Amino acid sequence: xxxxTVYIETYGCQMNxxxxxxxxxxxxxxxxEPVEGPEGADVILVNTCAIRDHAEQRVIGRLxxxxxxxxxxxxxxxxxxxxxxxxxxxxxxxxxxxLVVGPDGYRALPALLDGARSGERVTATSFDLEEHYEDFxxxxxxxxxxxxxxxxxxxxxxxxxxxxxxxxxxxxxRLDDVVRETEQVVRDGMTEVxxxxxxxxxxxxxxxxxxxxxxxxxDVAGIRRIRFTSPHPNDFTDRVIDAIASxxxxxxxxxxxxxxxxxxxxxxxxxxxxxxxxxxxVRRLRDAIPGVNLTTDIIVGFPGETEAxxxxxxxxxxxxxxxxxxxxxxxxxxxxxxTRMPASETVSDAVASERLERLIAxxxxxxxxxxxxxxGTRHEVLVEREAKRGEMLMARTRDFKTVMxxxxxxxxxxxxxxxxxxxxGSTFTGAIVRDxxxxxxxxPMAASC
Ligand code: SAH
Ligand code: SF4
Ligand code: F3S
Numbered sequence: 001x002x003x004x005t006v007y008i009e010t011y012g013c014q015m016n017x018x019x020x021x022x023x024x025x026x027x028x029x030x031x032x033e034p035v036e037g038p039e040g041a042d043v044i045l046v047n048t049c050a051i052r053d054h055a056e057q058r059v060i061g062r063l064x065x066x067x068x069x070x071x072x073x074x075x076x077x078x079x080x081x082x083x084x085x086x087x088x089x090x091x092x093x094x095x096x097x098x099l100v101v102g103p104d105g106y107r108a109l110p111a112l113l114d115g116a117r118s119g120e121r122v123t124a125t126s127f128d129l130e131e132h133y134e135d136f137x138x139x140x141x142x143x144x145x146x147x148x149x150x151x152x153x154x155x156x157x158x159x160x161x162x163x164x165x166x167x168x169x170x171x172x173x174r175l176d177d178v179v180r181e182t183e184q185v186v187r188d189g190m191t192e193v194x195x196x197x198x199x200x201x202x203x204x205x206x207x208x209x210x211x212x213x214x215x216x217x218x219d220v221a222g223i224r225r226i227r228f229t230s231p232h233p234n235d236f237t238d239r240v241i242d243a244i245a246s247x248x249x250x251x252x253x254x255x256x257x258x259x260x261x262x263x264x265x266x267x268x269x270x271x272x273x274x275x276x277x278x279x280x281x282v283r284r285l286r287d288a289i290p291g292v293n294l295t296t297d298i299i300v301g302f303p304g305e306t307e308a309x310x311x312x313x314x315x316x317x318x319x320x321x322x323x324x325x326x327x328x329x330x331x332x333x334x335x336x337x338x339t340r341m342p343a344s345e346t347v348s349d350a351v352a353s354e355r356l357e358r359l360i361a362x363x364x365x366x367x368x369x370x371x372x373x374x375x376g377t378r379h380e381v382l383v384e385r386e387a388k389r390g391e392m393l394m395a396r397t398r399d400f401k402t403v404m405x406x407x408x409x410x411x412x413x414x415x416x417x418x419x420x421x422x423x424x425g426s427t428f429t430g431a432i433v434r435d436x437x438x439x440x441x442x443x444p445m446a447a448s449c
Contacts, residue, residue: 003033004042004117008079009066011059012049014229015167015196016080018147020047021138023079023106028139030110038069043113045099048082050162052331056082060093067096075099075116079106081166085334088123097121103152103167104128106136127168129153134177144192144384144413145225146185150178150213151197156232158259159270159337160302160330163198170199175208179216186222189413192382193223199232201240210235211243218247224415225382225398226250230257230297233273233281245288252289253323253400256281257297261316262309265302268341275316282320293323293399300359301330301352303338304345310355314362321370323400324426325363329356368425371401378419378433381405383412395430402427 006027010020023045024034038044044066049055059082066076077099078090084102091097099116101109105124115122132152140146154163155170182193195217197203203210210228217226226249233256244250256278260266263274273281285292298313317325329352332339381395381403392404393412403418410416410432418430 003031005035005040006032006043006045007035007038007041008045008047009038009062010047011055012047012051012080014147014194015149015152015198016047016049017141018138018149018196019080019103019106020045021140021147022133022136023047023109024139025137026106026109026133027113029137032110034139038066040069040071041074042071042117043075043077044070045077045079048078048080050081050085050166050333052328053333054331063094063097070096073117075113077101077113077116079103081162084125084166085162087125091121091123099123100125102126104131106133107131129169129171132171132173132177134173140188142384144190144382145227146182146188146190146193147196148178148181148185148193149173149196151200151203154198155202156199156272157270157337159268159341160299160333162333162336165335167198170202172197172203172205174205175213175216178213179220182217182220182223186220191223191413191415192225192227193217195226195228197228198230199235200228201231201235201237209237209239211237211239214240214243214247214250218249223249227253227400229255231255232257233278236281236284241284241288244285251398251400252292253295253398254285254289254292255295255297256285258313258316258320259297259299260302260305260309261313262305263312265305265309265313268304269299269302270337275312279316279319291399293401294320295324295326295400296320296322297326297328298359299328299330300355301347301349303330303341303347305330305347305355310358314359317359317362318366321366322363323367323370325359327356327359327363329353364425368423371423371425371428374401374428375420375423378417379403379430380415381418381430382415383410385412392429403430404428405430405432 008020048059076097079101083100090100098121100123102125104127151172153168153170201210379397383393383395387394391407395403417433420428420430422429
């Protein structure tokens with residue numbers, strides 16, 4: 001009999017991407033054959049995100065569409081953060097869904113699917129604070145860089161955020177297990193790892209902190225680039241900053257979510273830092289890691305955000321000079337403290353939209369100005385994949401700039417030195433500098449070079 005096929009569609013953050021890789025691994029080890037699309041698959045899983053209402057609406061729409069691809073007897077399951085948040089009510093909302101499984105339930109997937117495939121409708125949304133899926137062999141989507149979860153859950157309680165409710169309490173993997181996975185990644189031919197956690201720099205396995213982890217991963221032979229996402233400003237100890245600065249493989253890029261530039265709003269968000277505290281964190285990073293590039297996340301329209309508060313966000317964005325920012329309109333999430341703030345403080349959608357536009361324009365203008373100054377400079381890039389635009393490859397500098405280079409003479413997964421020849425304002429085009437092999441520039445190089 002042929003093996004049952006499984007297709008997983010992934011929404012949300014890199015943690016979900018990584019979880020989907022684990023689910024594919026688990027199911028492949030249990031007799032399933034991963035397939036590229038939903039048409040005719042025996043099992044379709046949608047790995048969902050609950051961070052904003054928009055993310056959930058997209059999934060609801062998609063669940064409706066997926067019905068078309070289901071052959072008789074096929075199972076449609078919902079996994080991830082929205083599954084955790086809504087639990088069995090999802091089964092009521094969507095009658096063609098027969099499995100709901102939260103982020104800590106993937107060990108039981110084969111058994112749950114046996115049930116669902118024999119006609120049961122099942123929900124598994126218990127948290128398991130010991131669960132790191134250590135014995136799973138992830139089937140990775142990416143052949144160039146590997147997502148490595150080092151921490152699950154979150155112990156912060158930012159008042160707007162659903163993640164602590166969908167992913168439970170913070171727990172870290174053992175350092176040895178992360179190192180073991182990194183060694184496997186190298187054996188599989190990859191040279192870049194991205195360490196994942198909701199507040200990744202608060203990593204602590206009981207014996208080792210994030211500084212120890214960066215050093216241990218840096219010691220794995222064959223790793224050339226280490227990235228991590230997302231750190232919390234309050235968890236940048238001197239030890240961690242020193243490790244970022246001194247482990248040569250750690251790239252000069254920090255994604256440092258800011259959320260707001262107003263101390264008053266930050267306090268109500270329970271971010272546990274002020275405008276000045278955030279700026280101080282940036283100063284410490286820049287002092288220790290020359291040339292470090294910063295990107296961020298920002299929310300506009302949080303309850304009670306005034307025009308003056310928003311202008312403080314704009315001014316901090318300008319002051320810091322982010323390379324890029326993910327910008328969001330506040331989206332109320334059921335059960336989070338922000339939804340209990342007085343209705344009179346709600347920022348209207350029209351005002352939030354207008355602020356979002358101004359914020360995006362400010363981020364773009366700053367990035368464009370800085371990027372124009374970089375034309376003609378040379379950088380080491382790693383080619384990540386074919387670009388959507390024909391005849392080009394998408395490569396990244398250590399400090400996370402996107403550079404499009406011509407396909408000719410370049411290979412996905414290889415390192416080159418490129419000269420930046422043009423910029424759209426946010427991304428670059430580049431030409432490979434043939435007389436300057438990348439390897440000479442990059443190994444081993446102080447993080448500040
Ligand atoms: N753990 C990370 C962020 C995880 S969620 C951190 O603490 O920085 C990714 C981003 O989504 C957040 O940084 C925030 O900017 C945004 N976000 C989270 N909840 C949101 C909400 N309710 N409405 C709008 N944006 C939100
Ligand atoms: Fe959400 Fe805050 Fe935790 Fe990030 S740190 S996941 S924003 S609660
Ligand atoms: Fe979304 Fe869950 Fe990630 S809510 S952002 S998929 S942790």
